[in-house]
Amino acid sequence: MTPEQLSTAIVDVLTGLSSEGAITLPDGVPATVTVERPRSKEHGDYATNVALQLAKKAGMNPRAFAELVQASLLRVDGVEAVDIAGPGFLNISVSAEAQGVVAAQIVEEGASYGRTAVLQGERINVEFISANPTGPLHLGHTRWAVVGDAIGRVLAAAGAEVTREFYINDRGNQMNLFGASLEAAALGRPTPEDGYHGAYIADLAREIVEADPAIVELPPEERLVAFREKGYELQLRHQQEQLDRFNTHFDVWFSERSLHDSNDVVTGLEKLRGQGHLFDADGALWMRTTDFGDDKDRVLIRSNGELTYFASDTAYYVNKRERGFDRCIYLLGADHHGYVGRLRAMAACAGDDPDRNIEVLIGQLVKIMRDGEEVRLSKRSGEIVSLEELVDEIGTDALRYSLARYPADSPLVLDVAEITKASNDNPVYYVQYGHARCCRMMENAAELGMSLPEEFDPSLLSHEREGELLRSLAEFPRVVAAAAELRHPHRVARYLEDMTSTFNRWYDTRECRMLPQGDEPVAPVNEARLVLVAAARTVLANGLDLLGVSAPERM
Structure with missing residues (x-):
């Protein structure tokens, strides 16, 4: 019995009591009831404070309310005991059979286990990298590539329709400086002041000339534009390849330049004028964002x-909202705190609800340490360490998991040696090894002629350690839903670590051996435990997938 199933059972009990007139709830029976795992097994398998929440509304003493729920809940199949603690907490124990059914449910649902419909019907745009196509993606982009992608994955698992978007900052003087830097490298000239340095510029210039040798013969103005545009195309393709290799995939690559080329900026501003929050002053066009809490009004078009x-922002x-997104989520870097108020005010000026239609998440900086020193310089860019170099040195799985397991709004220091070592002290290795162990156990079972049974007796999973593991597995959908609703994918990582620990405790318990010993025949309990292992493997694989991390079968 999962927490969701028990919640439904309690709602049914409340509905029955209300229909009988035993309780009166002016606001009606709630659609869901909170059911939690108590810290101590002595308090049952699950606990709820529903009596404390509803008794006052019903005009009753909480304990008397709890006694009514207790009596009805004891008649529910699978509920073994219901105890009342303190002023009205309900501690609920379920039968081994009801608990064991969870394993069969997980195996049956497979890759879809953990998915819910809590955000069904919502169309959400997640913009989690905004970068210039003028150089390699760096460490700051790397954290958002992980966290943003994981947020998109958990949102989709919670039922939302998600679009992952990369905003290409392909307009402005930095593009001309990029083109001039490439041109200078190709012609053997010094890099312009404020231009782009690093080996990658020479590499790009060489690639451009090899593909089109005649480019260096163009008139100066044409040549600069040609280098700029060809360099833009190549560098953007490199960024896309780097992200694909990093298991981060975008549905939309949106060009800032396209907003201006299509006149969407002017059109969008004209639409906003109708909302009454734009005004002209000193020859410039302004947005009165102070109407909605911003610290000052914002200029849209300067006097020149x-x-x-x-x-552009x-x-x-406006473009996103016109594409039909209910909520636009922005993931911005640590130096963008000032953007939160102005973006929310901007949404309000557009006639939207800033608490509903826009959400701005701010991430903190990451430091990568090697041999006690911070890794700062890149061999390729000449400035800061790139995503490509990090993947080469650390690996996709170790880097993704290590970045995903912490809240994005907390500063983070990662040590290369620690996050790459093959040790149970390394969380990604620990969880991945847990999955590989499940796979090996199932292979060993297959060698003995065992296969997953079509039916098994779930009551055989009656050991205390099996109950702990089943309750942990049953929590997965709730963890995913919470991660989605709170935008906290690190909850999935921490859950996987706890669940792996619970699995290992079961694995180390002599009384819970999955395989028959010696010449013993395969017994029903062995088959039941095989289903349990398959369920654990499924949850570990599904959880790792939500983080964009692989689930290896061998390690």
Whole structure:
């Protein structure tokens, strides 16, 4: 019996009591009831404070309310005992059979186990990398590539329709400096002041010239544009390849330049004018964001007719809303705290609800340490360490898991040696090894002629350690739902570590051996435990997938 199934059973009990007139709830019976795992097994398998929550509304003493629920709940199949603690807490124990059914449910649902419908019907846009196509992706992008992708995965698992979006900052003077840097490298000239340095510039320039030798013969103005545009194409492709290799995939690569080329910026601003929050002053066009809590009003078009970055940001948000997204989530770096208020105010000026339609998450910095020193410089970019180099040195799985297991709004220091060592002290190794152990156990069972039974007796999974493991497995859908609703994918990682520990305790318990010993024949209890192992393997694989990390069968 899962927490969700028990919650449904309690709701049914409350509905029955209400229909009988035993309780009166002015607001009606709640759609769901919170059911939690108590810290101590002495308090049962599950606990709920529903009596404390509803007794006052029903005009009753909480303990008297709890006694009514207790009497009805004891008649529910699978409920073995219901104890009342303190002023009205209900501690519930379920039968081994009811608990063991969870293993069969997990195996039957397979890759879909853990998915829920808590966000069904929501269309969510998650923009989690905004970068210039002028150089390699760096460490800051790397953290968002992991966290943003994992947020997208848990949102989808919770039933939302998710679009993952990369915002290409392909407009502005940095693009001309990029083109000039490539041109200078190709012609053997010094890099322009404020230009781009690093070996990758020479590599790109060489690639451009090899593909089109005549480019160096173009007139100067044409040549600069040609280098800029070809370099843009190649560097963007490299970024896409790096992210694909890192198991981060985007549904939309949105060009800032396209907003201006299609006149969407001007069109978007004109639409906003109708909302009444734009005004002209000092020859410039402003948005009165102070109406909605911003610390100052924002310029959209300067007095010289030049559009500001905020004008692009505004038009981009309007574009997203016109594409039908209910909620636009932005993942921004640590130096963007000031953007939170202005983006929320901008959404309000557009006539939206900033608590509903826009969400801005701020991440903190990451430091990578090697031999006690921070890794700062890149061999390729000449400035900061790149995503590509991190993947080469650390590996996709170790890097992704290590970045995903911490809240994004906390500063993070990672040691290369620690996150790559093959030891149970390393969380990613520990969890992946747990999955590989499950696979090996199932292979060993197959060698003895055992296979997953079509039916088994779930009551045979009656050992205390088996109950612990089953309760842990049953928590997975709730963990995923919470990770999605709170935008906290690190909850999945921490759950996987706890679940692996619970599995290992079961594995180390002599009384819970899965395989028959010596010449013993395969018994029903062996088959039941095989189903339990298959369930654990499924949950570990599904959880790792939500983090974009592989689930190896051998290690």
